[in-house]
Amino acid sequence: MSDSPNSQGATLLLVDDDPNLILLVRDYLEFRGYDILTAANGAEGLEILANTTPDLIICDVMMPEMDGYTFIQNVRQNPETSWLPVIFLSAKGQTRDRIEGLNQGADVYLVKPFEPEELVAQVESSLSQARRILDHSGMTHKPPTFRVPSYVELTPTETKVVGFVSQGLSNREIAEILKVSQRTVESHVSNMLNKTSLGNRTELARWAMDSGLV
CATH class of the missing domain: 1.10.10.10 (Winged helix-like DNA-binding domain superfamily/Winged helix DNA-binding domain)
Incomplete structure (x- = not known):
């Protein structure tokens, strides 16, 4: 079972062009009970978001093809994903860099290298905050109607x-x-x-x- 009481089977989208970091973070978060989707850049991240909606996004800032800023701008402009909590990961740790990241739409800005426990704490805090906002707005008390065709059968x-x-x-x-x-x-x-x-x-x-x- 999960070691994290707050994971509740949550799905996280991890977007980073560093395969070693992807492997490290994915293994650590999966061990804590999270399901992880991965993408190597913002463009791949948008492709994933076109088909599924995670509970939270963890995103690098500097990536090829589409950087983190452009990716998050797309996320925030889409009503289907605009509400998602976003954690930025970046090697740029100056105050102006942090401010820029938050202004671009991130909820949390972590500087590389970071302690895995800090990332887990930020994930859990962001998910808890998102749930509180949904509770306050009443959204969690109005479950959506799922229009799944009646002929759909599972094996x-x-x-x-x-x-x-x-x-x-x-x-x-x-x-x-x-x-x-x-x-x-x-x-x-x-x-x-x-x-x-x-x-x-x-x-x-x-x-x-x-x-x-x-």
Whole structure:
């Protein structure tokens, strides 16, 4: 089970062009119970956001093709993603750099190198703040209506996976229970999202429960 009481199966999008940092941060956050999507630059990040909505974005500032500033500008301009908490990671640590990052739309600005525990604390704090804002606005008390076609059917394995998703388990934890690779679980989740046209794991779990599948 997750070591983090606040992860609740949350999905994070990590955007960075450093494969070593991607590996380090992904492993650390997955160990804490989070599901991680990764992209090498802002353009890849937008492609992922076109198909799924994470609970939070962690983004490098300096990247090829599309830097973090341009990426976050696109995120903030899209009503579907404008509310997402964003944590910037950057090697530029001057006061003016921090101010610029926050002005560009980041909620948190962390300077590389950073302590993994600090990143986890910032993730949990940002997610908690986002939940408080949703609670205050009443959004969490008005669950969305999921327009999933009635003919959509899940395979027996997909039904098992979505049951575990509904319990708040991460892909890593589900893989351990089913004795399959984490990539296999990710593939099942992706297939279910494509079938249902839902945006993320939270919506998938809510639909499954509302439909009596779990």
